[in-house]
Amino acid sequence: MSLSINGRRVALTGAAALTAVLALAGPASAHTEVEADKAQALAENVILTVVCEAESATAGFREVRVVLPEGIAPSDVTLEQAPKGWQLKTTDDGYVVGGTPLKTGVDAEYKVKIRQLPDVEEVAFKTIDTYSDGKVSRWIELPKGGEEPEQPAPLLKLKAAAPGAKPISPSPTASPTPSPTPSVTATPSESGATAAAADTKKDDDGTPMSLVVGGVAAAVLVLGAGAWLLTKRRASAGS
Template sequence: MVRAGRRAALAGAAALTAVLALAAPAAAHAEVEADTPRALAENVTLSFVSEAESGTAGFTELRVVLPEGIAPGDVRLGEAPKGWRLTATGDGYRIAGPALKAGVDAEHTIRVRQLPDAKEIAFKTVETYSDGEVSRWIELPGGAAEPEQPAPVLKLKPAAPGATTGPTGTPTPTPSPTPSPTPSATEPDATATATGTATEADAARPDDNSSTGVVISAVLAAVALLLAGGWWLAKRRGTTPPSQG
């Protein structure tokens, strides 16, 4: 009986521990990923996720401290929650906007001109909720103990051969071809229409110069015939002998 009681107590304790473990909320954290996680890579897109840890309030602002080697002027906002805007700060940037719904993660992307030459870089992040609660993910890894509020860390591969560090402060523009304007399918090209209309009108209109030339030629021919006839009559009268009565 005693052994059976002990077994039942142990089983009950284990079940209670399992229930409490499942009921406890998962620890929230902030993360960062890159489409090109390589030192000195250029025009890299970084994706950030701040997991919600409040069941009653939503995110309204994120403050990110950039690592050494990335200047605030090297950053441009990519995707973000609707209505959120990025503002550069002295050591990084601030992204804020209308409060998200409670329990909704805050996700955004930025485009960085160039990553620094390092093995890993950290982005200290401070999160603010609509009820004023602040969560700081700013602890850097190091030492025996794992940090309770670790900053998002991005591990980088070695730089590509020949990669160099460019000037900071101005993002490298991504070249994109400029499309030539294409006339609308419903609107004919005005230049082509005007040209075509003029050509058709010219073809349909008689040639004024040609008509005038024909008339002048006919008049000159008639005058020449009259002069020739008069000369012939005069000559004939002069050579015919007078009749004798």
């Protein structure tokens, strides 16, 4: 009797353990993961490694679309490494990496550089995988109430920002501080170039050089003619 009870207990315990293992393994059997070489808030030029696990038995990955978290602009992402033939294109809310479909069962792995991570504790990179046969997997769900979602979005936990770290300008073309007033003194080379350009266009008062040269030539002719007439009159009076 005691052996029967003990056997039942062992069986129930084993079944519960197996159920727990399957429950934990289910969502992780095929999903997307993201890692960073500098998982720290406000870190700059961070390399993210993204791995999308293949879950289709009949088709390979064609593209991976990512919705960026708040604080990371699409223009702040550049492609560092990807499967052969794959390229990165930005979207309004993130980016797409894709190209020639991969072989069936091959994971899609690529690396991107992030200009700067936001000042938060964790960031979510919602990912949508598309296969060559049109099948779509959406890893976009966030944890709620402590429960693990069935299709969780890749999460990256960040350490606190380093002392003195500050957010950089949102755009690479924007200057964080006002630019100094340009100097009005030209260098010798600049002066020569400016003078050469002025010779082919206008002089200092805005008059075209062709008119100036023509005016000088006309004045010389007038003076020459006047001198000739004056000399002729004096010759006539003397005679």
